[in-house]
Amino acid sequence: MIQVGNWQIDIVSGGRFMHDGGVLFGIVPKSIWQSVQPADSQNLVPLAMNCVLARNDSHCVLIDTGHGSKLSPLDRKSHGLLPGWPLLDELARLGITPQQVDHVVLSHLHWDHCGGATSRVNGSIQPTFPSAQYVINRQEWADATSGQFERSGGYVPADYLPLEEYGQLRLVDHLEEIVPGIQVLHTGGHTLGHQAILVESEGSGLIYLGDIGPTSHHIKNLWCTSYDLDLIRTREVKKQLFDFAAQKAYSVAWNHDIDIPLSRIAKHPKRDYLVEI
Structure with a gap:
């Protein structure tokens, strides 16, 4: 738990899963990435689904929700998911x-x-979450509901279509304030409608990077996932977010990092950035 001004920030697990290391690190050769993220015999590496719970006297805000409970037993096995629903268990613990x-x-x-x-x-x-407003980038929603495989092939409609049906959907654009102290940053890159989330209060802050920076190993500019639809944009916006976080001394949340869910970022005289725990 950390404090960002009047916001209490907790990292809550949305689950863990196994993922192909080559997909996670894109063009980076395995001989390089396996030195920091060892893979099993099937080239799979363990990843977290780190979600953020931000609370103050007025609001209770959850950022991302992990894998949930709807996956079939076969899908759960193929992704290496553990039994149960970690997110609700961790929220209950809090x-x-x-x-x-x-x-x-x-x-x-x-x-x-x-x-x-x-x-x-x-x-x-x-x-x-029956009382919640669900906040999704407008471009992301358009792509996910487009019916075009090139745009919507990576989405599962049951994960998000009911949000509109139940009247809980809110579509947003770049720099839109969700509640006082929390705003979204439309990044693109990983998906065309991907957004990071910024929490700021009383001179301190936290940036939830999403899949612009899935693990702390992705602090290297060329280390991006194979899933990124706009690789150049990912690299551009990653540098912008890292520069901002380093300059402001804000924390960043690495959503897929098992070992380092939260850190600071510092400029390095020879390399671009360093992770500061």
């Missing part, structure tokens, strides 16, 4: 019920970030 969450901000609509946004209840799929 004394938070789904009804208390008033905003859910989604960085993008891939299953490992928004699978927990909805859940199956008595045969129907409903929003997991």
Whole structure:
């Protein structure tokens, strides 16, 4: 837990999964990336789904929701998921019920970030957080609902379509304020509608990078995922966010890093940046 002004920030687990290392690190040769992220015999590496819970006297905001509970047993096995629903367990440990969450901000609509946004209840799929406004970038929603495989092939409609059906959807653009002290930053890159989330209060701040910087190893500019739809944009915006975080001494949240969910970033005289724990 850290304090960002009047916001209490907790990292809560949306689950863990196994993922192909070559996809995670893109063009980086395995001989290089495996020195910092060892893979198993199937080239899989363990990853977290680190979500952020931000609370103050007025709001309870959840950033991303992890894998949720809707995946089939076969899909759970193929992704190496553990039993249960870690996100709700961790929220309960903090004394938070789904009804208390008033905003859910989604960085993008891939299953490992928004699978927990909805859940199956008595045969129907409903929003997991019944009192929450769900915040999604306008471009991301357009792509996910376009029906074009090139744009929507990476999405699972059951994760997000019920949000509109239940009247809990809010579409946003770049630099839109969600509640006082929290705003979204439309980054593009990983998906065309990907957004980072900025929490600021009383001179301190935190940036939730989403998949612009999935792990602390991705602090290197050329280390990006193979899933990035606009690789050049990812590199450009990653540098902008890292520069901003380093200059302001803000914390950053690495959503897929098992060992370092939170850190600071510092400029380095020879390399671009350093992770400061």
